[in-house]
Amino acid sequence: MKNIIKEVAKANGTTEQEVKNEMRIAIKAAMQSKEPSARAFWKQIAPDGKEPPVEKVIASIALMVQNNRLCS
Incomplete structure (x- = not known):
């Protein structure tokens, strides 16, 4: 899980903490x-x-995506 957040941060030129903060705002x-x-x-x-x-x-969404792919 940490790798996902790390990769998103790297790709966007920001910190892992900022990615998590933005995700919390989006979740809320x-x-x-x-x-x-x-x-x-x-x-x-x-x-x-x-x-x-x-x-x-993230884990829940990943599982949903995985399940949908398996059912397709």
């Missing part, structure tokens, strides 16, 4: 979506409604 905003599919996604990732760690979101 995304969790406010009224879109039914988005709400279902966040309910799966964070059933308690609390903001999940960046690493958990």
Whole structure:
């Protein structure tokens, strides 16, 4: 997981901490979506409604992508 964040930071000429900070901002905003599919996604990732760690979101999305590819 750290490698993903490190690569994103390197590719964008910034720090790992800044990448995580920006991702937290995006997660916080995304969790406010009224879109039914988005709400279902966040309910799966964070059933308690609390903001999940960046690493958990990345892992969950990666797993979803992997599963969709396997089903295609």
